[in-house]
Amino acid sequence: MKKILKNVSPRIKFIAAMVGFVSSIITIINFGIENFIKIIKNVLIGVLHFILLILTFKVSIWVIVVLIIILFFVLWIVYKVKDLSNSYEVDFLNYKTDMYKNWKITWNYDNAYKIINMRAICVCGCELFDNYYGEECPNCGQTYSYFNAKDIDAAKKVIYYRIKQGDYKIEQ
Ligand SMILES: [Zn+2]
Numbered sequence: 001m002k003k004i005l006k007n008v009s010p011r012i013k014f015i016a017a018m019v020g021f022v023s024s025i026i027t028i029i030n031f032g033i034e035n036f037i038k039i040i041k042n043v044l045i046g047v048l049h050f051i052l053l054i055l056t057f058k059v060s061i062w063v064i065v066v067l068i069i070i071l072f073f074v075l076w077i078v079y080k081v082k083d084l085s086n087s088y089e090v091d092f093l094n095y096k097t098d099m100y101k102n103w104k105i106t107w108n109y110d111n112a113y114k115i116i117n118m119r120a121i122c123v124c125g126c127e128l129f130d131n132y133y134g135e136e137c138p139n140c141g142q143t144y145s146y147f148n149a150k151d152i153d154a155a156k157k158v159i160y161y162r163i164k165q166g167d168y169k170i171e172q
Pocket residue numbers: 122123124125126137138139140141142
């Protein structure tokens with residue numbers, strides 16, 4: 001290592017040292033500072049490692065080109081995987097209505113993706129109101145038995161299960 005470092009021009013050694021210095025300073029500052037700085041830090045550390053790799057092994061330009069291509073390929077895969085997981089997330093958050101027993105049910109999600117505000121609605125899509133014998137649609141007059149707390153609890157478990165299994169359809 002010492003012998004190799006002797007062969008390196010002082011200018012490159014200075015640049016490598018500066019990159020190392022700056023990246024360590026940023027690492028120190030980084031505690032509690034936003035993602036932007038984190039990214040710069042990671043890039044600088046990557047550059048430093050790359051320079052050290054070139055200095056240590058005196059790699060040819062082709063090896064560098066291949067490494068850059070591999071790096072871009074890896075970044076592309078990471079980007080694609082992230083994209084897929086995002087679309088899955090958006091997909092399931094649009095799943096807000098389904099059938100449970102003979103009720104058509106609807107719900108929302110809170111920030112922790114928990115089901116909230118679950119209730120039965122009419123098959124015509126209208127909200128129901130309570131009457132003496134159950135729930136009634138003010139739009140089409142269709143009546144349903146009460147969708148009580150116990151039913152809500154059971155229906156939530158079924159909906160979580162369907163989400164987990166990917167076994168659901170999003171109503172347009
Ligand atoms: Zn109705």
